[in-house]
Amino acid sequence: MYLNIKATKNNTFDAIVVGSGMTGGFAAKELTEKGLNVLMIERGREIKHPQDYDTAMKQPWEVEHRGKVTAHSAEELWANKRFGNLANDESGSFFTNDKDNPYIEKRPFDWIRAYHTGGKSMHWGRQSYRFNKEDFEANAKEGIGIDWPIRYDDLAPWYTYVEKFVGVSGQKEGLDVLPDGHFLPAMPLFAPEVHFKKMMLEKFNRPVTVGRVANLSQPQEWHTKLGRASCQYRNKCVRGCPYGAYYSSLSGAIPAANLTKRLSMLHDTIVAEILYDEQKQRATGVRVINQKTNQVEEYFAKIIFLNAGAMNTAALMLNSKSNRFQNGLGNDSDQVGRNIMDHHLGVGATATVEGFLDDYVYGQRPNALYIPRFRNWGNDKQSYLRGFGYQGGASREGWSRGVNADGFGGDFKQSLTKPGQWTIGFGGFGEVLPNPENRMYLDPTRKDKWGVPMIVFDAAFGENEIMMRKDIMNSAMEMMDAAGFKNITGYNRPEVHLGLGIHEMGTARMGRDAKTSVLNAFNQVHAVKNVFVTDGAAMTSSSCVNPSITYMALTARAADYAVKALKKREL
Amino acid sequence: MNRRDVIKNVAMMLGGAFSAPTLMAMNHWEKPIQSHPNGVAFSLTQIQRNIVAEIAELILPKTTAPNDVSPGAKDVGVPAFIEMMMKDCYLQPEQLSFMEGLVKMEQVNFLELNDNERKGILKYLEQETKAEMKARQMKQTKMGDNDDHEDIKKVAKGLPFWRLIKELTLLGYFTSEEGIKASFEYVQIPGKVENIKLKPNQKSYAY
Ligand SMILES: Cc1cc2nc3c(=O)[nH]c(=O)nc-3n(C[C@H](O)[C@H](O)[C@H](O)COP(=O)(O)OP(=O)(O)OC[C@H]3O[C@@H](n4cnc5c(N)ncnc54)[C@H](O)[C@@H]3O)c2cc1C
Ligand code: SF4
Numbered sequence: 200m201y202l203n204i205k206a207t208k209n210n211t212f213d214a215i216v217v218g219s220g221m222t223g224g225f226a227a228k229e230l231t232e233k234g235l236n237v238l239m240i241e242r243g244r245e246i247k248h249p250q251d252y253d254t255a256m257k258q259p260w261e262v263e264h265r266g267k268v269t270a271h272s273a274e275e276l277w278a279n280k281r282f283g284n285l286a287n288d289e290s291g292s293f294f295t296n297d298k299d300n301p302y303i304e305k306r307p308f309d310w311i312r313a314y315h316t317g318g319k320s321m322h323w324g325r326q327s328y329r330f331n332k333e334d335f336e337a338n339a340k341e342g343i344g345i346d347w348p349i350r351y352d353d354l355a356p357w358y359t360y361v362e363k364f365v366g367v368s369g370q371k372e373g374l375d376v377l378p379d380g381h382f383l384p385a386m387p388l389f390a391p392e393v394h395f396k397k398m399m400l401e402k403f404n405r406p407v408t409v410g411r412v413a414n415l416s417q418p419q420e421w422h423t424k425l426g427r428a429s430c431q432y433r434n435k436c437v438r439g440c441p442y443g444a445y446y447s448s449l450s451g452a453i454p455a456a457n458l459t460k461r462l463s464m465l466h467d468t469i470v471a472e473i474l475y476d477e478q479k480q481r482a483t484g485v486r487v488i489n490q491k492t493n494q495v496e497e498y499f500a501k502i503i504f505l506n507a508g509a510m511n512t513a514a515l516m517l518n519s520k521s522n523r524f525q526n527g528l529g530n531d532s533d534q535v536g537r538n539i540m541d542h543h544l545g546v547g548a549t550a551t552v553e554g555f556l557d558d559y560v561y562g563q564r565p566n567a568l569y570i571p572r573f574r575n576w577g578n579d580k581q582s583y584l585r586g587f588g589y590q591g592g593a594s595r596e597g598w599s600r601g602v603n604a605d606g607f608g609g610d611f612k613q614s615l616t617k618p619g620q621w622t623i624g625f626g627g628f629g630e631v632l633p634n635p636e637n638r639m640y641l642d643p644t645r646k647d648k649w650g651v652p653m654i655v656f657d658a659a660f661g662e663n664e665i666m667m668r669k670d671i672m673n674s675a676m677e678m679m680d681a682a683g684f685k686n687i688t689g690y691n692r693p694e695v696h697l698g699l700g701i702h703e704m705g706t707a708r709m710g711r712d713a714k715t716s717v718l719n720a721f722n723q724v725h726a727v728k729n730v731f732v733t734d735g736a737a738m739t740s741s742s743c744v745n746p747s748i749t750y751m752a753l754t755a756r757a758a759d760y761a762v763k764a765l766k767k768r769e770l
Numbered sequence: 771m772n773r774r775d776v777i778k779n780v781a782m783m784l785g786g787a788f789s790a791p792t793l794m795a796m797n798h799w800e801k802p803i804q805s806h807p808n809g810v811a812f813s814l815t816q817i818q819r820n821i822v823a824e825i826a827e828l829i830l831p832k833t834t835a836p837n838d839v840s841p842g843a844k845d846v847g848v849p850a851f852i853e854m855m856m857k858d859c860y861l862q863p864e865q866l867s868f869m870e871g872l873v874k875m876e877q878v879n880f881l882e883l884n885d886n887e888r889k890g891i892l893k894y895l896e897q898e899t900k901a902e903m904k905a906r907q908m909k910q911t912k913m914g915d916n917d918d919h920e921d922i923k924k925v926a927k928g929l930p931f932w933r934l935i936k937e938l939t940l941l942g943y944f945t946s947e948e949g950i951k952a953s954f955e956y957v958q959i960p961g962k963v964e965n966i967k968l969k970p971n972q973k974s975y976a977y
Pocket of ligand 2: 414429430431432433434435436437439440441442443444445565
């Protein structure tokens with residue numbers, strides 16, 4: 200083994216972080232800032248912030264297909280296309296080619312991926328809400344899944360810490376259901392939304408607030424230090440922001456980690472396996488494959504953070520087999536890959552709003568209104584469990600109203616240059632219950648072009664979700680009616696599957712008991728203490744709020760614990 | 771609505787009967803259309819291109835009225851845009867229904883008709899399409915319950931010709947440089963978002 204000594208030395212770091220997305224970026228920032236030398240390994244191509252956002256400043260006429268997805272792109276990005284227009288000329292090149300990176304659907308799963316620096320943090324909608332107290336307790340109270348090993352108060356300081364760094368614009372409301380955070384100034388509600396908010400309080404006692412969104416409405420000194428500037432309200436965030444005004448791993452965490460000069464990064468490098476030392480009962484490093492050259496290499500570290508995104512993290516654990524872990528690293532409980540959760544969406548209502556015709560808006564708000572959960576909350580009791588929140592908003596119709604309206608000719612053309620009536624729409628994000636039968640696993644024979652086993656999805660909505668969906672649509676219609684809106688149309692898209700919410704999670708859950716969970720209260724793999732999982736895989740339940748801020752809070756908390764443990768020589 | 775009702779409606783809208791040439795043209799309306807073999811690449815003949823251009827220009831014509839001087843669909847390159855989009859962004863069902871519509875226009879000798887007659891044809895098309903779109907929509911809202919999955923797949927017929935050409939004309943025009951600048955107040959970098967009061971005759975913002 201003499202030959203390997205030099206390689207081992209060169210390839211050895213204090214910590215390895217797998218994945219450079221929302222959570223990997225944050226892990227790298229925390230670990231480097233606490234003094235560790237970190238290697239972050241990213242399977243996708245390198246994107247440099249902000250110069251590689253090549254479509255960001257294009258004017259509408261410079262975008263060839265004007266926002267539509269070409270048939271070619273729809274075929275290459277066949278899973279991504281299920282979401283909508285992400286595969287268009289504006290952002291398509293930043294999403295994963297599904298044909299090159301196929302997966303198997305025993306039951307349909309809408310898997311939207313972005314393999315490149317920053318992962319999906321480049322494309323997220325930036326909606327950022329804390330879980331509430333109940334979210335951490337409901338499993339135990341209702342006998343669903345297993346209990347979280349932590350409570351809201353364990354995470355609260357870490358929420359604050361992350362919100363401050365990230366920069367979240369929002370309005371404090373003092374609600375138990377939607378705990379306040381550390382906020383930058385809120386964005387405005389528009390005139391019909393203000394009316395709606397008032398009516399909902401009057402008629403249902405339901406609060407409505409403006410979205411809490413990770414866009415810098417007022418940058419603080421620690422933001423500008425990283426080169427981040429104030430939001431310009433173009434709402435073209437999905438192309439990447441040239442001002443670094445919304446938070447991503449690219450605009451925030453990676454620049455911060457780079458300031459420490461302790462971050463090394465590899466791109467185009469697929470982590471295929473975690474190496475396990477039977478004697479030390481520790482993971483020692485990772486085996487990687489260069490996605491361009493197929494070259495295989497090993498890297499070593501004292502601790503390893505898995506942040507490849509919930510599904511890929513679980514796949515990586517399942518693919519890491521040893522004598523000790525014949526079903527995959529840390530998989531004594533057989534829970535790795537199980538309990539896939541997401542938020543179900545594609546259900547809500549739209550309506551037209553009468554009046555407010557002298558009200559208009561300057562600028563494009565990269566945000567929405569938010570209606571916090573009101574179901575199974577307080578005195579409300581439904582035949583299903585848990586609840587949902589709505590996101591949406593009001594806007595005045597533009598020229599596209601002409602498509603379905605009667606008319607053509609000169610007057611028609613001129614009429615479309617003026618704002619049309621107000622319309623409003625919102626859709627629900629519903630909580631999904633953990634169910635061990637909703638799972639992914641590795642195909643025993645089929646492999647991708649790098650020889651890594653392909654992922655098989657076998658998951659679907661259960662009865663609770665389907666019942667909830669009906670209520671999401673009906674309640675939206677009821678609220679619009681109560682607000683006096685007209686032409687109310689409900690929708691409940693039948694072709695929505697798990698995954699489409701792009702909040703996939705749950706495949707290596709935290710818990711109190713190693714027999715029924717994969718991670719402990721600090722996101723440590725029960726049986727392999729120097730491996731931490733802090734992406735969505737760690738989630739024990741899903742709440743109904745967008746999860747990324749929670750993932751980042753868990754990540755920061757786990758990194759803090761890991762470094763302290765390292766210093767105490769416990770790791 | 772059956773075809774006769776549609777014709778009656780349109781005639782009423784136009785303030786009287788159709789002119790004789792239009793009615794004659796209409797007689798060709800339902801002549802069977804040669805179907806296009808599957809898998810053939812989408813391409814238009816010169817005549818079909820001319821028809822597309824004329825229809826696009828009727829939808830969004832060049833205007834020179836003192837209160838509205840603005841280019842027309844042809845000025846800003848909409849006809850070529852429509853062809854490109856049909857080719858690049860649509861699958862066979864839409865391509866077939868687009869071709870079907872064009873063949874119908876050829877059958878009624880669209881290019882030989884005068885302006886009024888052409889408008890009559892488009893009005894007719896509009897009414898026909900409205901009925902079809904309504905039927906499609908009913909089918910789709912019925913889907914609300916998550917259970918008739920299979921049904922939705924049966925709507926394999928492409929969107930109607932008029933709906934396609936109208937949408938693409940509007941999209942091509944209102945996102946073209948000249949179209950945007952003539953129609954809206956174009957703001958590339960707003961810098962803020964705020965509630966404002968609309969001034970009389972204020973144009974929409976485009977971003
Ligand atoms: C359009 C859209 C809108 C969204 N809106 C919101 C929202 O409003 N609010 C919200 O909270 N969340 C939102 N999300 C979800 C959010 O983006 C994810 O929750 C978040 O990015 C997950 O972070 P992650 O680190 O787990 O995964 P990612 O950010 O996806 O990062 C994972 C990284 O790991 C890399 N990787 C994967 N496998 C390997 C491997 N084997 N080896 C090496 N590297 C690997 C990937 O290439 C990727 O870069 C949205 C997502 C999308 C796409
Ligand atoms: S809306 Fe704000 S964050 Fe989004 S791209 Fe524009 S400037 Fe950047």
